[in-house]
Amino acid sequence: MTAVLELRAARVRYGPLEALHGVDLVVAEDAVTVLLGRNGSGRTTTLRALAGTVRLSAGAVLWRGEDVTRLPAHARAARGLTLVPDREAVFGTLTVAENLRLAARHGDFAPALDAYQELRPLLPRAAGTLSGGEQRILAVARALLSPARVLLLDEPAQGMSPTLAARTYDLLAALPATVVLAEQELPASLRTAPRPVLVHELRRGAVAFSGEAGEVR
Incomplete structure (x- = not known):
């Protein structure tokens, strides 16, 4: 390898x-x-x-x-290279949709919603108001959208x-x-x-x- x-x-x-x-x-x-x-x-x-x-x-x-x-x-x-830390991995003052849009190529974050349907009803909410588990879902969804190779x-x-x-x-x-x-x-x-x-x-x-x-x- x-x-x-x-x-x-x-x-x-x-x-x-x-x-x-x-x-x-x-x-x-x-x-x-x-x-x-x-x-x-x-x-x-x-x-x-x-x-x-x-x-x-x-x-x-x-x-x-x-x-x-x-x-x-x-x-x-x-x-x-993209790092998803254990804390503060999302932009708390931005909405879930804005967090995803920033991570996506050309702003298309549909693949993240296909992976995590749970994010759809949360799109208009500020990321900082989500529970810890919901923030982890959002953080991983952002990583899935990343073009990073590592x-x-x-x-x-x-x-x-x-x-x-x-x-x-x-x-x-x-x-x-x-x-x-x-x-x-x-x-x-x-x-x-x-x-x-x-x-x-x-x-x-x-x-x-x-x-x-x-x-x-």
């Missing part, structure tokens, strides 16, 4: 605390990569390091073999019902893009995804396991 993104000996510090301790990680093209770990394990920091929203204190980030460690987040986004999503189904969560992972697995997810547990539907699902488990800021979804208990 071709590597799209890589971390090499990546270290991240938040003040006196080191969140990543020399992480080596490869994100394969057109696969689903899952970063597993409990809160505080470093999975969210790893996602942000790939996106460029946190800076490395040591190590490197590679984009198709090119060192982009010093490239800011907006420049990585311009190359085709999508990084932090717990995309948080707050969703089990049925909606399963649909969300099926949608992400079917995308013609490289997908990276940060999760506390491996979503069950990804064990039978139609393309490779690679798993990296983080513990205390280091990679403790790397393998395929079928190897995760």
